Amino acid sequence: MAIITLTTDFGYKDHFVGAIKGTILNNLPGISVVDISHAISPFNIQECAYILKNAYRSFPSGTVHIVGVDSELSPENQHIVVQVDGHYFVSANNGVISLITSEIKPEKVVELNIPNINSGSFPVLNVFVQAACHIARGGKLEVIGKPFDALKELRQFEPRILNNGKTITGNVIYVDNYGNVITNIQKSLFEAYRNGRDFEVIARTNKLKTIQESYNDIINFDLDKAQRKGPGDALALFNSVGYIELAIYKSDLNTVGGASTLLGLNYRDIVTINFL
Incomplete structure (x- = not known):
């Protein structure tokens, strides 16, 4: 059909x-x-x-x-x-x-x-x-x-590699329904330059030192609920299509806000990864 x-x-x-x-x-x-x-x-x-x-x-x-x-x-x-x-x-x-x-x-x-x-x-x-x-x-x-041979071309923002491979700078390319912020930095690029090093993801004044594979990975279920991270905490993860995404766990733009509002990020804003 x-x-x-x-x-x-x-x-x-x-x-x-x-x-x-x-x-x-x-x-x-x-x-x-x-x-x-x-x-x-x-x-x-x-x-x-x-x-x-x-x-x-x-x-x-x-x-x-x-x-x-x-x-x-x-x-x-x-x-x-x-x-x-x-x-x-x-x-x-x-x-x-x-x-x-x-x-x-x-x-x-x-x-x-x-x-x-x-x-x-x-x-x-x-x-x-x-x-x-x-x-x-x-x-x-x-x-x-x-x-037709005049297909109009637009260039996407491309991440930049700086500081002899110690820094990747990218941009916000999309904000989803939850206020999650998607960057143009793909997992494949991140892994190509990481070489096993520690790192920090910097977005405005916010720093994250871990990139999760899923939203629930932010929670250590071995800890008591009062000691765990949870709703309202910021995280970075590789999203379902392989881009680095910044999120607020269980966010809601209509109530508490999302990463776009709480982290102050919007389309074209810069996100930096420093390898330490």
Whole structure:
């Protein structure tokens, strides 16, 4: 069964998501439509890329992904379809695809050219849905687009290696629903330079000397509950996709706060690792 996923910054208050799903189901009754996220911060390309990059690989090959962030057509923001890693991405040419596929070369890229369609102010519905349904039916990209070789590239922040390999500086690239702060420092890079040394993770005035493998690893269950670390304590861990993450154990942004608020960290802020 064909699958179409949706990743947008539309939220759920308005009619947009419902209209998109209804139109897909009218075109392809019985198809699976899967929401990846509709809570992307408005026009935040980097946030969209982080979420979609870490989700799309969990879907079967041949899945079609509609990317509804900064999608309005302009001479510098063309509508495209990119075939890469066995998947299809229907998006605007705003750089999000380059961030998602930074390590993989696209197999095919076309600029959409569907006859008798006006993208208007709702191109995800008027254009992207039509393209996605065509692909999901098994249609060829050449029928709905022409070859395109001007894929816009955005550069992600890259960690820097300083002090003859004794220091890694990275940046915050994402803040999740719990207020956990994800950096661009991957476990593989950290281990490549650690060489068995002790270390400290520094974020503003906060220092952590351990990186956990899970949130519960912060707790020493051999200690009495009154002596343990627990809710409200800060920790660093390697998250499920291999990045160093800073968190507050069992945090809640709506009540006590999370790492982003309690540690004073936001997008692009610097996080440093010193090997001792």
